[in-house]
Amino acid sequence: MTKYFHFMIFNNINELKVVADFEANFCGQLCGEYPELTDMGIRIYTDKQGTGFIKQWDNSNNSPYTSNHAVTEIMRSEDIYNKCGFTEGEEFAILAHELGHIVSGKRGQKSENNFQEELNADQVAASLGLASYMASAIQKMIDLNINPANNGEMERRISALI
Numbered sequence: 527m528t529k530y531f532h533f534m535i536f537n538n539i540n541e542l543k544v545v546a547d548f549e550a551n552f553c554g555q556l557c558g559e560y561p562e563l564t565d566m567g568i569r570i571y572t573d574k575q576g577t578g579f580i581k582q583w584d585n586s587n588n589s590p591y592t593s594n595h596a597v598t599e600i601m602r603s604e605d606i607y608n609k610c611g612f613t614e615g616e617e618f619a620i621l622a623h624e625l626g627h628i629v630s631g632k633r634g635q636k637s638e639n640n641f642q643e644e645l646n647a648d649q650v651a652a653s654l655g656l657a658s659y660m661a662s663a664i665q666k667m668i669d670l671n672i673n674p675a676n677n678g679e680m681e682r683r684i685s686a687l688i
């Protein structure tokens with residue numbers, strides 16, 4: 527029997543349910559807006575189960591998700607992720623945000639201003655109707671002091687979303 531693999535937006539290495547559900551819900555809208563996502567096959571994996579460039583070289587461990595457009599990867603850091611206790615909607619928003627970074631990188635449109643780059647990525651979540659989820663996900667990261675140096679910037683990102 528032939529098995530067909532459709533790598534659409536993601537190559538869902540660890541078969542994460544939230545990733546499959548995100549794709550089922552938002553692929554149509556996202557791939558309309560960003561056609562290059564359709565066949566991008568972004569390798570998405572957790573730092574406990576999967577392995578790739580980010581895990582080897584960029585495991586900074588101050589964020590639940592890390593993306594790298596050059597190697598087309600997203601990694602979820604399980605310790606921080608589990609601490610945050612995101613709802614499904616919040617995690618959808620974060621996935622959209624990470625896709626925003628990957629698209630801007632692939633298009634050579636990454637802002638040199640890191641804060642502006644974060645605002646732009648947040649707008650991808652907002653474009654899917656996930657602005658309030660993005661804001662509450664950021665609030666959880668502030669409350670848990672995941673990356674204290676970024677708390678001020680994260681407060682300003684929330685203000686831009688709500």
Ligand SMILES: [Zn+2]
Pocket residue numbers: 623627644647
């Ligand atoms: Zn970001």
